[in-house]
Structure formats: C-alpha cells, structure tokens
Amino acid sequence: MSITLADARVVTPGGVHDGWLTIEDGRITHVGRGTAPGPGLGLGGRYVVPGFVDVHNHGGAGASFPTGDPEQARRAAALHARHGTTTLMASLVTAPLEDLARAASALADLCEDGLLAGIHLEGPYIAASRCGAHDPALLREPSPQELARLVKAGRGQVRMLTIAPELPGALDTVREAVASGVLAALGHSEAGYERTIEGIEAGASVATHLYNAMPQLGHRDPGPVAALLEDERVTVELVNDGVHVHPAMLRLAYRAAGPGRTALVTDAMAAAGAGDGRYDLGALKVDVTGGVARLAGEDGRLGSIAGSTLTMDAAFRRAVRELGLSLPEAAEITSLTPARLLGLDGHLGSVAAGKRADLVVLSDDLEVAGVMRHGNWITEP
The missing domain is CATH 2.30.40.10 (Urease, subunit C, domain 1)
Structure with a gap:
C-alpha cells in the first residue's frame, strides 16, 4: 500500500x-x-x-510497566502512542529480584511483538540516600551474577540498567551490563566527580535523568553532573516537564552536551494521561496533585518527586517554547538522539x-x- x-x-x-x-x-x-x-x-x-522515542517511561493511562502486567503495558503504550511516542522503552523500579525477573519475562513478550523497544531496570542497584521513589528496603548491592540472571529472564530485551557507581560491586556490574549488550546508566547516586568518571571508564554511557537524584554542580566539588556533561561518550536524559529541572539548567545541559548527546525523556508514571489522584509506583504510593507526582507520606505530607505525568509531545513543545530550540533541534532530542542510543537510528x-x-x-x-x-x-x- x-x-x-x-x-x-x-x-x-x-x-x-x-x-x-x-x-x-x-x-x-x-x-x-x-x-x-x-x-x-x-x-x-x-x-x-x-515519531518520538522515549527511553525512560514507567507507564500512563492509569497503568504501570513495573507490574509486569501485559494488559497494563498495552494500555500505557497506547496512551503514549496517541501523544506521538512510537518507540517506547518500559522502565521498571526497584523490587525483589524474583518480581523483577517475572516482570522482565512478561514484558519481553511485548518487546518481541514490537510493541516495546526494550526494558530498563531502574534499580535495585542505587543509593539509598538518592533513591527517590524507590523502596529503600529493597535496594541491593550490585552483583554481576544477579544482573546476568535478570538479563536472561528478559530474553535479550533488557536494554538499560541504572546503577550508582559508588556502590560495592558497581563497576564490575557495569562491565557485565555492557558485555551483555545492556546500556549502563549512572543515576540515583551519591558519586562524586572522580567516581562518576570511573563508572564511565567502566562502560557507562547514559546519565539517568541528569540533575535529579544526584549531587548538584559545585564550583569546587563539580560532582557527577560535570563529569556526565563533559564526556563525549555519555548521552544525558533530561525530564523537561517544568518540575524536575529549571529551564535555565536544561539550557545549560543542552549547550554542554549538544543535540547529539541530549535525550528528552518523560519518566512518566501511571498518572500520565489519567489525572490527579493516588497511584502505585512499584511498592510505593504516589499522590498526584496539579499534575505533579510525589511520594505519599504517612503523615499526609508529600515526599520526593515520583516520576512525572509528562508526555513526549508536551516535552517537544516545551523544548521549542521554553528552551528556544528550533523544530529540527527539538526533533533531534526527542527522536534521533534516543534512537541512536538504542542503535535504531538507521531505521527511525x-x-x-x-x-x-x-x-x-x-x-x-x-x-x-x-x-x-x-x-x-x-x-x-
């Protein structure tokens, strides 16, 4: 036709x-x-x-990828497709290893069917002090052997792992990820400048939602942000929703990394496209008010930012209106750069x-x- x-x-x-x-x-x-x-x-x-390419997405339309439920995954993917995301990676959150293996196996079916472009393990190898919307009781020290079992459960569809490079065993786990064809992403970390460089040298090539859940830029202690921005081997994720990062810092990152190393992501959770209310994100409860997702505290107070309600079309619009990018530049960081990260730029x-x-x-x-x-x-x- x-x-x-x-x-x-x-x-x-x-x-x-x-x-x-x-x-x-x-x-x-x-x-x-x-x-x-x-x-x-x-x-x-x-x-x-x-079509937009989103490499960090936990769900939408009231549905969540971390459940591993294929029907929820289809509902979330359909919501984001209506907003222009035609290539989508499903992100999991910290959970018991058996739950992660089960979810990876179930979602691998949808990857093999072409609905999803892969699976992203965001945790459990992250820092407790920077865990954000991850259950700290379920965090683990990185293990190459454990990762190999999760990759096997995902039948080759695990495409990315977020890891804190300062943890014991982290650098060996980064090397195991890369050897298995899995992108190693640094994030949810207390690592300083030097340790971040060690993670990159071990093979890490992505910054998970740059600025968020990591030490900030300092003029004497530059921290991980400087290391990730200055290394030409690293692609930086940015959540452009007006909540996660101030537009000035987004512009700063874009100018440092350029369009070829900047990938806008949604970090969306179940509330994307579904309105305010209470939602599950893995084992934790999230309250969404005014489109902003935060952990629900036991005393009724709101906690850490817990993903977003962003869709990629909104991220594209903000890139043009708030960041001042041209349409080709906005298209590059919402499509071509993340496609290149996944090795798909020859096709889309x-x-x-x-x-x-x-x-x-x-x-x-x-x-x-x-x-x-x-x-x-x-x-x-």
Missing part, C-alpha cells in the same frame, strides 16, 4: 521545508519539496516530525527516505494532529 502525505511542512535534520512524502510497506520512500507529484492526503501545511528517528514511517503530524501550535506507526495511522489527521 502506498500513501502520499502532501501540503506538509516537513521537519528534517537539515531544516523545515514545504513538501511531501510517500510511504510504502511501512517505510518512507521519498521526501520531496514543493507540490506532490500526484494525489495524496493533504495536511494543510501542518508539520511532520519523526528522522524523516528520511528508507526509514520507518513513524511520524507525528503537528498543528501550528505544535499539538498532535495525527500519529503514524509503521505506516499505519494510530490517529489520522
């Missing part, structure tokens, strides 16, 4: 141009300028950007001939007007 999208403003890595594109068998075959050579679906001058991440037809149609005000995945409309414009 062949589809032509005409009268579009096509956002490519090289810029934005008035034009058209054709799609056959789920792939983009041509990207042209000006008037389409034949009949097609007219988009009325709306923008076409690549930009609007280009030969790539998969994962596309988002945006209105003048950058609201989602249509979403296509694998050449099929999820939401038709």
Whole structure:
C-alpha cells in the first residue's frame, strides 16, 4: 500500500521545508519539496516530525510497566502512542529480584511483538540516600551474577540498567551490563566527580535523568553532573516537564552536551494521561496533585518527586517554547538522539527516505494532529 502525505511542512535534520512524502510497506520512500507529484492526503501545511522515542517511561493511562502486567503495558503504550511516542522503552523500579525477573519475562513478550523497544531496570542497584521513589528496603548491592540472571529472564530485551557507581560491586556490574549488550546508566547516586568518571571508564554511557537524584554542580566539588556533561561518550536524559529541572539548567545541559548527546525523556508514571489522584509506583504510593507526582507520606505530607505525568509531545513543545530550540533541534532530542542510543537510528528517528514511517503530524501550535506507526495511522489527521 502506498500513501502520499502532501501540503506538509516537513521537519528534517537539515531544516523545515514545504513538501511531501510517500510511504510504502511501512517505510518512507521519498521526501520531496514543493507540490506532490500526484494525489495524496493533504495536511494543510501542518508539520511532520519523526515519531518520538522515549527511553525512560514507567507507564500512563492509569497503568504501570513495573507490574509486569501485559494488559497494563498495552494500555500505557497506547496512551503514549496517541501523544506521538512510537518507540517506547518500559522502565521498571526497584523490587525483589524474583518480581523483577517475572516482570522482565512478561514484558519481553511485548518487546518481541514490537510493541516495546526494550526494558530498563531502574534499580535495585542505587543509593539509598538518592533513591527517590524507590523502596529503600529493597535496594541491593550490585552483583554481576544477579544482573546476568535478570538479563536472561528478559530474553535479550533488557536494554538499560541504572546503577550508582559508588556502590560495592558497581563497576564490575557495569562491565557485565555492557558485555551483555545492556546500556549502563549512572543515576540515583551519591558519586562524586572522580567516581562518576570511573563508572564511565567502566562502560557507562547514559546519565539517568541528569540533575535529579544526584549531587548538584559545585564550583569546587563539580560532582557527577560535570563529569556526565563533559564526556563525549555519555548521552544525558533530561525530564523537561517544568518540575524536575529549571529551564535555565536544561539550557545549560543542552549547550554542554549538544543535540547529539541530549535525550528528552518523560519518566512518566501511571498518572500520565489519567489525572490527579493516588497511584502505585512499584511498592510505593504516589499522590498526584496539579499534575505533579510525589511520594505519599504517612503523615499526609508529600515526599520526593515520583516520576512525572509528562508526555513526549508536551516535552517537544516545551523544548521549542521554553528552551528556544528550533523544530529540527527539538526533533533531534526527542527522536534521533534516543534512537541512536538504542542503535535504531538507521531505521527511525528522522524523516528520511528508507526509514520507518513513524511520524507525528503537528498543528501550528505544535499539538498532535495525527500519529503514524509503521505506516499505519494510530490517529489520522
């Protein structure tokens, strides 16, 4: 089946141009300028950007990936797909090893079916003092042998591990992750500048939600943020929801790392797309008020930030409006850079001939007007 999208403003890595594109068998075959050579679906001058790629996401639509429930996973993925995320990694949280293995095995089925792009283990090898919305009673010292068992349970679909490099056994576990084809991400950590560098040298190549759950920048004690930003081998995650990080610090990170090493993520939890209320995040309760998720305290007070209610289309809009990025720059950090991180940039991440037809149609005000995945409309414009 062949589809032509005409009268579009096509956002490519090289810029934005008035034009058209054709799609056959789920792939983009041509990207042209000006008037389409034949009949097609007219988009009325709306923008076409690549489908968003989210490598850190715990759920949405009231559903949670850490449960390992396939129906909840499908519901969460569907919510984010409607908001333009066509490639999605499911993030788990700290839990007993047997629960993590069970969830990884269940979600591996959805990865093999193509619904999910992989599994991210955020914990249990993180620092108690920086655990955020993770149950501190379930944290463990890193173990290469334990990680190998979790990777085996995930049948090759575990793609990322967040780990605190200062913990005993952490560097060996980073090496085990990398040897198993798993991205090692540094985060939820008390590590200083030097120890963070040791983690990178051991093979870590991602910063889990930079700034959050780690020591902050200091002019005498630079901490992990400086080490992660200055190393060209590291891709930095940023949560651009107006809550996790001030826009000035987002701009600072973007200027330091550049578009090629900056990946916007949602860190979304079940409340994304579901409204305020109380939700589960692993073993913990989370209260969402005004769209902000925080741990529910026993005395009624709210605790640490507990993920977000962000969707990638909102992150894209904020990148343009709050950070001052161009549309191609915003597309790069919401699609191409995270696709490259997963080794998928040859297949997706930009609007280009030969790539998969994962596309988002945006209105003048950058609201989602249509979403296509694998050449099929999820939401038709």
